[in-house]
Amino acid sequence: MTKKLDQRSAIEKYNDPNTYFLTTKEVAQLLGVAYSTVMAAYRETGHIMDGVPVHRIGQKTLKIRSADLRKVVGA
16 A cells, blocks of 8 residues: 655645644745744744644654644634
8 A cells, every 4th residue: 555645735735624734844835934943943942933833743743733823824
């Protein structure tokens, strides 16, 4: 069984109400900042911005709830 990769852009995923999580790289693209900026904010505070926590899934996977991001940024 092969894993189906989601080829949609970050903005398409953000606008899709059925998308529950975004990666840190996708959020960096949406916000127009470098990935390292998002990671620095996460390491420092556990959030990428006020009201948008980062969830660790397993040891390496970091995800951001799209609903949290929509509340802060706007949808």
